[in-house]
Amino acid sequence: MTLRERQNFDILIRGGTLIDGTKRPRCDLDVGIAGDKVVFIGDASHLSANQVIDASGKIVAPxxxxxxxxxxxxxxxxxxxxxxxxxxxxxxxxxxxxxxxxxxxxxxxxxxxxxxxxxxxxxxxxxxxxxxxxxxxxxxxxxxxxxxxxxxxxxxxxxxxxxxxxxxxxxxxxxxxxxxxxxxxxxxxxxxxxxxxxxxxxxxxxxxxxxxxxxxxxxxxxxxxxxxxxxxxxxxxxxxxxxxxxxxxxxxxxxxxxxxxxxxxxxxxxxxxxxxxxxxxxxxxxxxxxxASSTMLHQDESRLQGRVLIASSGSHPELVGLELSKIATSWGVSLEEASKRLQPASAIYFSxxxxxxxxxxxxxxxxxxxxxxxxxxxxxxxxxxxxxxxxxxxxxxxxxxxxxxxxxxxxxxxxxxxxIQRRGTVTVGNYADLVVFDSATVSDRATYEDPAQPSAGIETVVVNGEVTFAGHGHTGQRAGRVLRRQSA
Structure with a gap:
């Protein structure tokens, strides 16, 4: 049976604009998925699927x-x-x-x-x-x-x-x-x-x-x-x-x-x-x-210059989100001493x-x-x-x-x-790891004050052929795999 004779995919992402991960110019193409692989890229207007994802006006990418x-x-x-x-x-x-x-x-x-x-x-x-x-x-x-x-x-x-x-x-x-x-x-x-x-x-x-x-x-x-x-x-x-x-x-x-x-x-x-x-x-x-970077809260004063925000503190969790300099001033101690008192801790460095x-x-x-x-x-x-x-x-x-x-x-x-083989590009035969997003609205919403915020514009995420994120919610699928080193 040829692919054109096949009338059904597990998933068909239809109507989107494909950016395939190679830097090639975008193109309006449908993507068909069977099992965990991409099996079709082209005009699928004559084809059907168990699940159709309407990507009209959206970008389809690896x-x-x-x-x-x-x-x-x-x-x-x-x-x-x-x-x-x-x-x-x-x-x-x-x-x-x-x-x-x-x-x-x-x-x-x-x-x-x-x-x-x-x-x-x-x-x-x-x-x-x-x-x-x-x-x-x-x-x-x-x-x-x-x-x-x-x-x-x-x-x-x-x-x-x-x-x-x-x-x-x-x-x-x-x-x-x-x-x-x-x-x-x-x-x-x-x-x-x-x-x-x-x-x-x-x-x-x-x-x-x-x-x-x-x-x-x-x-x-x-x-x-x-x-x-x-x-x-x-x-x-x-x-x-x-x-x-x-x-x-x-x-x-x-x-x-x-x-x-x-x-x-x-x-x-x-x-x-x-x-x-x-x-x-x-x-x-x-x-x-x-x-700004983020890592452990250093105890060497030379690494504590500039604005430093406390991201976590085992000894003083109530001070998370505050600046180290203000904490040190309120305690009447040096930056180094304040850092020691906050341990174990991590911080954000605007450097x-x-x-x-x-x-x-x-x-x-x-x-x-x-x-x-x-x-x-x-x-x-x-x-x-x-x-x-x-x-x-x-x-x-x-x-x-x-x-x-x-x-x-x-x-x-x-x-x-x-x-990593057979991932990173949308190609027939590659694993079906895909994202559908709105290029006009995609943006980060996480801030330093309120960091645990999902981004805007990400509409659908497919991992190994399983729709894992859709309609701004997790579907419950956990299809991730361990991608081991390929033998030399």
Whole structure:
């Protein structure tokens, strides 16, 4: 039976304008789905389906891929994944910034920022000593989105070292290598580092290269929250590129930014550096569309300059949402002392220049990642608003790039970078991860004051052929899958 003779699909998305995730110009085409695959793209006016989705006047695109998430535990603890599915996100890359929920030894400490996603008190059900056990749990209890899993270097350190303020010994390096090998054999696509943070700051370039040898053997990717994103950003990029060259593996610079006033405008230096490196090695980068970051509440006064909002506090939850400087003034103490009293805590830091944000966003090879922390009491709005904000504010309103380019930055480019097969583009034979949105109204509604707000303009989200979000509500489907590393 030919496709034209077939008169019925499981789902037919009819009347929409297709942006396919390749940067090709949009075209008015219908999309037919059978099972978990796209099986037809064209004029389906003569065809029928069990379910017809009217996309007239709307854009049909590949489901968005969050290139930088911290959803490791949330996928199990809150599998509806409303912060992501309401944005049109159908896949998330986990294990970023050096922190992952697995493989995490039960006896291991959970220092910040690891405790943000793997605290003993609230996340015991999402802690696993072996990476394979974590992936098996995800498959037993699927989330609403697909998972692209990575291993965190900090997680390996706390699982194998008794002291974190030094370089790992040869024995400890060997133990970390063994855990990384197990993780990659189970399906991890690579490893991330977070040398910016205290638990991994003492790791030398040499330690990282030695620990990451399995990446070269197994065909993995190296992703990093670099050692410095402020005064020594250039040196940190150089270290990142060197690690990639020594290992012979692709590298991703996470949430590229230039922090603190003295570094504003330095993207005019860093982007040409990255561009030049791309000519001789595999380099990628991502960013989020905001001029404020969010992470653990630092206790070093040099990292507490500017406006700092408290996002969570275990000792003083009543102060969440207030500025650190005002809290310190009311207590009559320094910023550093106030930070210590608020621990364990996380914060939002207004430390970037909007011109740099726009320049990095507009750079041809930049992917989009939310870097959202789902465990915060009052999270950064990027958790709920990243992808519609790119589509609405930066593409439609500021015209930083076309809608086709915006979609590519969050779909096809990301799938190619992470080696995810048959996703990221709308093509016959690809998995049916799709989003239908209104390009005239799509926008973020999450704010710093009220961050847990679904975006506007996202109408339908399909994950592996199952309608998961429709009519501004979750359908109850949880069709997400673990997208394992493809064998080298």
């Amino acid at each position: 489901g968005f891929i969050d290139s930088h998430s911290h959803d490791d535990a949330a996928l199990l603890l809150d599998p509806a994944m409303m912060p992501k599915i309401t944005q049109g996100v159908t896949s998330v890359v986990t294990g970023n910034c050096g922190i992952s929920t697995a493989p995490l030894a039960r006896k291991a400490e959970r220092p910040m920022p690891l405790s943000l996603i793997a605290s003993r008190e609230s996340h015991e059900a999402a802690n696993f000593s072996y990476f394979g056990d974590y992936l098996a749990a995800l498959e037993r209890s699927p989330a609403s989105v697909n998972v692209i899993p990575m291993v965190g270097h900090t997680t390996l350190r706390v699982s194998t070292m008794d002291e974190l303020d030094r370089e790992a010994s040869p024995k400890e390096v060997h133990a970390m290598q063994a855990l990384l090998l197990e993780s990659m054999d189970a399906g991890a696509i690579g490893l991330s580092t977070g040398t910016y943070y205290p638990p991994a700051a003492a790791a030398t370039t040499e330690e990282i290269v030695r620990v990451c040898k399995p990446l070269a053997e197994k065909g993995g990717i190296y992703v990093t929250h670099m050692r410095d994103e402020a005064d020594r950003c250039v040196e940190s990029i150089e270290e990142t590129l060197q690690i990639g060259r020594l290992l012979g593996v692709p590298v991703v610079i996470s949430h590229h930014k230039l922090a603190r006033g003295q570094n504003f405008g330095k993207s005019l230096v860093t982007l040409p550096m990255i561009d030049a490196a791309m000519k001789c090695q595999c380099v990628a980068l991502d960013c989020y569309p905001y001029n 970037m220049d909007e011109s740099d944000v726009q320049r990095i966003l507009a750079y041809e090879h930049t992917m989009i990642g939310s870097d959202g922390l789902p465990t915060n009491d009052k999270p950064h709005p990027r958790l709920w608003g990243t992808f519609p904000r790119v589509l609405g504010r930066y593409s439609r309103e500021l015209k930083l790039f076309s809608l086709e380019t915006a979609v590519w930055k969050m779909t096809g480019l990301t799938a190619k970078t992470f080696g």
